[in-house]
Amino acid sequence: MRGRLVESRDIAPSVRHFVFEVPGVDCFEFTPGQWISLSAVLDGKEITRAYSLASEPARGNHFELCLNKVGDGHFSPYMFALRPGDEVEMRAPMGTFVLREPHRDSVFIATGTGVAPFRSMLRAFLREGSPHFTLLLGVRHEEDLLYRDEFAQMALNTAQFRFLSTLSQPSPEWTGRRGRVQMHLEDALAGRQDVDVYLCGLKAMVDDLRTILKERGFDRKQIRYEKYD
Numbered sequence: 525m526r527g528r529l530v531e532s533r534d535i536a537p538s539v540r541h542f543v544f545e546v547p548g549v550d551c552f553e554f555t556p557g558q559w560i561s562l563s564a565v566l567d568g569k570e571i572t573r574a575y576s577l578a579s580e581p582a583r584g585n586h587f588e589l590c591l592n593k594v595g596d597g598h599f600s601p602y603m604f605a606l607r608p609g610d611e612v613e614m615r616a617p618m619g620t621f622v623l624r625e626p627h628r629d630s631v632f633i634a635t636g637t638g639v640a641p642f643r644s645m646l647r648a649f650l651r652e653g654s655p656h657f658t659l660l661l662g663v664r665h666e667e668d669l670l671y672r673d674e675f676a677q678m679a680l681n682t683a684q685f686r687f688l689s690t691l692s693q694p695s696p697e698w699t700g701r702r703g704r705v706q707m708h709l710e711d712a713l714a715g716r717q718d719v720d721v722y723l724c725g726l727k728a729m730v731d732d733l734r735t736i737l738k739e740r741g742f743d744r745k746q747i748r749y750e751k752y753d
């Protein structure tokens with residue numbers, strides 16, 4: 525399978541939103557939370573990397589990704605060099621980081637591009653009458669708050685959604701939450717123990733929060749996670 529880049533736009537420093545199409549396919553099917561693997565031969569070596577789908581299914585043969593450019597990384601700089609019309613080798617969606625059935629009130633916690641699968645889930649499942657979802661997003665600076673306007677709009681439109689953000693390196697003018705996502709777990713849980721918690725981002729954050737949640741009495745089944753490194 526190949527993905528063809530339709531368009532891309534920078535949404536934060538070193539973070540880009542990509543829109544791809546899958547030529548020859550009518551409907552690109554996946555479950556929100558899943559990822560695809562992309563491959564390329566770079567310097568004579570085949571390199572493969574996983575990327576979470578950031579869009580909801582039912583977009584015909586289109587899908588979206590949200591990528592961080594790792595300065596000294598092997599694959600992400602290659603992705604940032606793609607131009608509309610360029611194609612990249614890909615494999616069908618996979619992964620088990622999907623909402624438990626039946627869907628329940630849930631808390632999503634992400635750092636950086638770890639927000640991608642949650643954007644997919646929210647766009648697919650958030651509506652009047654859906655379970656309640658809370659998204660806690662942690663980044664360094666205000667300009668790194670990915671899809672900020674979109675999530676703020678979702679929260680305005682739907683009582684079922686709360687959007688919390690925190691900055692680890694805020695400017696003095698920032699009046700919102702400060703520090704790492706771990707510091708705002710209680711706020712996100714709002715005193716509830718009967719919710720599922722989904723964690724996505726780099727290993728250090730995921731491991732830390734899993735430990736805290738287990739100590740707080742959460743059952744293993746209530747915690748799902750995806751580590752990016």
Ligand SMILES: Cc1cc2nc3c(=O)[nH]c(=O)nc-3n(C[C@H](O)[C@H](O)[C@H](O)COP(=O)(O)OP(=O)(O)OC[C@H]3O[C@@H](n4cnc5c(N)ncnc54)[C@H](O)[C@@H]3O)c2cc1C
Nearest residue numbers: 573574575576590591592594597598599600637640752753
């Ligand atoms: C299931 C899964 C889903 C993923 N989804 C996404 C996604 O939606 N968006 C995305 O940008 N990345 C995602 N990643 C990470 C991605 O696969 C690559 O690891 C990342 O693009 C770095 O690859 P690279 O070849 O450029 O860097 P490498 O040459 O492999 O260098 C790896 C370095 O990059 C760091 N790193 C890995 N991911 C990130 C990141 N997102 N931000 C900052 N540093 C990172 C690692 O800690 C390590 O130090 C996902 C990983 C997994 C396992």
